[in-house]
Amino acid sequence: AQKITQTQPGMFVQEKEAVTLDCTYDTSDQSYGLFWYKQPSSGEMIFLIYQGSYDEQNATEGRYSLNFQKARKSANLVISASQLGDSAMYFCAMRPHYGGSQGNLIFGKGTKLSVKP
Amino acid sequence: DADVTQTPRNRITKTGKRIMLECSQTKGHDRMYWYRQDPGLGLRLIYYSFDVKDINKGEISDGYSVSRQAQAKFSLSLESAIPNQTALYFCATSDLGGTEAFFGQGTRLTVV
Numbered sequence: 001a002q003k004i005t006q007t008q009p010g011m012f013v014q015e016k017e018a019v020t021l022d023c024t025y026d027t028s029d030q031s032y033g034l035f036w037y038k039q040p041s042s043g044e045m046i047f048l049i050y051q052g053s054y055d056e057q058n059a060t061e062g063r064y065s066l067n068f069q070k071a072r073k074s075a076n077l078v079i080s081a082s083q084l085g086d087s088a089m090y091f092c093a094m095r096p097h098y099g100g101s102q103g104n105l106i107f108g109k110g111t112k113l114s115v116k117p
Numbered sequence: 118d119a120d121v122t123q124t125p126r127n128r129i130t131k132t133g134k135r136i137m138l139e140c141s142q143t144k145g146h147d148r149m150y151w152y153r154q155d156p157g158l159g160l161r162l163i164y165y166s167f168d169v170k171d172i173n174k175g176e177i178s179d180g181y182s183v184s185r186q187a188q189a190k191f192s193l194s195l196e197s198a199i200p201n202q203t204a205l206y207f208c209a210t211s212d213l214g215g216t217e218a219f220f221g222q223g224t225r226l227t228v229v
Contacts, residue, residue: 045220
């Protein structure tokens with residue numbers, strides 16, 4: 001069965017420091033996509049970054065980078081230079097590209113990040 | 118205007134009532150989804166539709182039904198609401214092989 005595991009229910013980071021949010025996934029598919037979303041207290045789901053399973057380079061979007069280790073089936077999110085506005089829930093998700101559930105996002109349970117001033 | 122619009126944004130309803138949550142999108146995507154979010158459980162898939170004539174049950178479809186009225190519109194119904202359906206509901210769209218899934222703003226539903 002396909003599954004996303006986020007082992008850190010909550011994390012604290014000092015403002016301006018970097019933080020890594022862990023994500024491991026379980027799939028037998030060879031082709032899939034990995035996503036990270038941010039959910040602030042207002043509730044909306046904000047797309048942060050995407051990594052395709054065949055992408056050789058780690059994805060980066062501004063202060064966000066995805067540390068993709070395919071053999072370990074991990075897709076950790078790294079936020080550099082944390083800001084107070086980064087305090088939110090963060091969700092890792094996977095989308096298989098083939099099979100009956102193709103296109104469906106499978107989510108982890110999330111990590112609550114708190115940035116301390 | 119938002120790419121994916123959900124209405125209503127907030128709703129309080131009584132046990133046993135029928136309620137419909139609506140979703141419309143301007144992305145031109147064929148694929149639309151309804152997710153439910155409960156604290157500590159992440160997002161779980163209720164129903165998904167790959168086109169107007171293709172509707173599929175997700176992980177937690179019991180107690181829910183959907184209608185895909187057009188490519189751009191996908192509604193979720195609770196036929197007889199119960200308190201444990203109190204949750205945050207999201208509509209989302211994507212295209213095949215897309216690298217991004219677009220979410221609506223969410224609907225906070227409370228069943229009393």
